[in-house]
Amino acid sequence: MxxxxxxxxxxxxxxxxxxxxxxxxxxxxxxxxxxYAERKVAAFIQDRRGPNRAGPFGILQPLADGLKLFMKEEIIPNTSNRFLFILGPCLAMLAAMMTSAVIPWGGTLNVFGREVNLQIADINIGILYVFGVVSMGVYGIMIGGWASNNKFSLMAALRGASQVISYELPMGLSLIALLMLTGSLKMSEIVGQQIDSWYNVLYQPLGFFIFLVCAFAECNRTPFDLPEAENELNFGYHQEYSSMKLGFYLFAEYINMFISSVVMATLFWGGYDIPFVNDASLTGMGNWLVLLQGLSLFIKVAIFIFVFMWVRWTIPRFRYDQLMNLGWKALIPLSLVNMIVTAAIVLLKTNGWKF
Amino acid sequence: MDISQVLFYALSAMALGSAIMVVISRNPVHSVLWLIITFFAISGHYILMNAQFLGIVNLIVYAGAIMVLFLFVIMLMNLNAETEPQKNKWLKLAGVVAGGCLLLVLVAALKQAEVKGKVAMLETGDIGLIRNLGKALFTDFVVPFEISSILFLSAMVGAVVIGKK
Incomplete structure (x- = not known):
């Protein structure tokens, strides 16, 4: 044994x-x-200076925030369900971190004669794994909101759950159209195809747009941050939380934002491919090429994160019925049309353009 | 005992234990959460049998969507241990007798079936992989597949009609 x-x-x-x-x-x-970047971007858009006291340009501000959250008194409401109350933020954090396992962060590094693939698990259901973990993320919100034993929290949790479920549908439909083109669910293979030819966003611009809108909704970001609409629901599903448990919820949102940026960059914008450069001609650089490719992925991700923040500080929040109408009556039909058109073109192409 | 057998027994214990907890929990919300853990264990079994697609779809559909709706309804109904109506003892007795009969039938049926000598195939077979499964569904089993899709469509139309009322 x-x-x-x-x-x-x-x-x-x-x-x-x-x-x-x-x-x-x-x-x-x-x-x-x-x-930190969110506050700086907000300040820039609103013509302010933003955090500038802790360290040069305020770059120590996140540390100060973290210290503040850790030092605060931890309050667990008497009437709450204690175990589930603590489980809620843990689940939110766990689901946010688990998605990164199937993302290809770069090519193969050569460390002491050993080939090290910069991807934790190259499974053949890569995208579905991401989808599965994302659909688990809603439990963090729901359990936390229910266990608080507070009506506002419960309402916010229900809003969050229905929003995430509704926007998963157009997201999945837009992905189906993409998968018809790639013919594989493997993340590494999707990136590999994009390195060899054009980026998927050129074939699927509408699909990418739908995916982007759904990513905003899945991360509970403005304009879709109804679960934490403070003017209607006090503070949202984390109203009863304090100290680092609140910090976990807020932190999970930022990690989700990072991961969804990575997924968008990988699926639609070529992943770790360096744009406008033929990567195959640079293989002589060895490990440096792999690091450069990783850097190019992170630059793409940074641009997406900036778009997330830009939208947050530009567009006001939707009303709840508007949110549901947009999801069910606009995005789902649009993604269905996108899927059918893509399917027809793929079918024609495999038949050699004969009707 | 190699590592896949260790995993098999651990997952089986997890599935059975959490399934029992679904039944005996007093709080309905806890029951739903135990049921989610049961689904995770079953998905683990699928992955052990090299059926990754089935495993992940089981998670997405059941744990990720259906159980969320269950949780939704139960949370809104506000079922606490205090407000739960106590059933009378004859009803409980009838439940025990009915459950015992079901157990008897299941044991008798399984005793006859030829499953005793069989062992689940672990890590072998590739029908569960998405490419082979898709090929089988769209060539050999295309008629049952289409019929079940019509069933789903009619269920969807029915849900919309009920929702409109």
């Missing part, structure tokens, strides 16, 4: 462990500085 258990490749385990720790810490640091 023991020999079989120990037969696992020890180096593989270490390699994956290092990769997981690295990616988790990168996402946490990026989420931290997203809070």
């Amino acid at each position: 023991h020999s079989a258990l120990l037969a696992i490749d020890l180096f593989l385990v270490i390699e994956k462990l290092v990769l997981i720790v690295g990616i988790v810490s990168i996402s946490l640091v990026i989420a931290m500085y997203e809070t």
